[in-house]
Amino acid sequence: MKKYLPLTLAAMLLLSPMFAKDLSFPMIRQTIALTELDPAFINEFISGMHPDIAVECNEGTVLPLGFMQSWGLFSLKCAPNLTVKVEQPCYFRCSGKKVYISQDLVTWEKARKIFSGKSDFKVKIDAKSGILIESKTIPYSQDNSDED
Numbered sequence: 001m002k003k004y005l006p007l008t009l010a011a012m013l014l015l016s017p018m019f020a021k022d023l024s025f026p027m028i029r030q031t032i033a034l035t036e037l038d039p040a041f042i043n044e045f046i047s048g049m050h051p052d053i054a055v056e057c058n059e060g061t062v063l064p065l066g067f068m069q070s071w072g073l074f075s076l077k078c079a080p081n082l083t084v085k086v087e088q089p090c091y092f093r094c095s096g097k098k099v100y101i102s103q104d105l106v107t108w109e110k111a112r113k114i115f116s117g118k119s120d121f122k123v124k125i126d127a128k129s130g131i132l133i134e135s136k137t138i139p140y141s142q143d144n145s146d147e148d
Helices: 004-019 039-046
Strands: 030-033 053-057 062-070 075-085 090-095 098-102 118-126 130-138
Touching: none
Parallel strands: 030 053
Antiparallel strands: 053 090, 062 075, 090 098, 118 130
């Protein structure tokens, strides 16, 4: 049995790249600016109905963000005091139920990979504006700390 183990491992190493899952997307037929999206298209897009369309996020674009949550007894509303700003140009697309992001329309990464990392928090208190909590996500590949 021990004789076959190295042979089996070597075969697995050689053959596994042949069966690796390859991400293949349809060619991008159209890009739509983030600021031109309408509610009907957004619902179709996030349901994966348009895998051949990419949403273009131009650097410097700022959009107000409203957030409403209801728990029955209580509700939360934050509108329009929150904004989203595009810091670097990028594109995103939906395929199935997954969201992918690209900076060049060629290489696509899962959104959760782009947004994952170690959070760095800073808290500031100002008597006039209240409490400000700043959070910056540092990608794991750039995080050189030994802490977990």
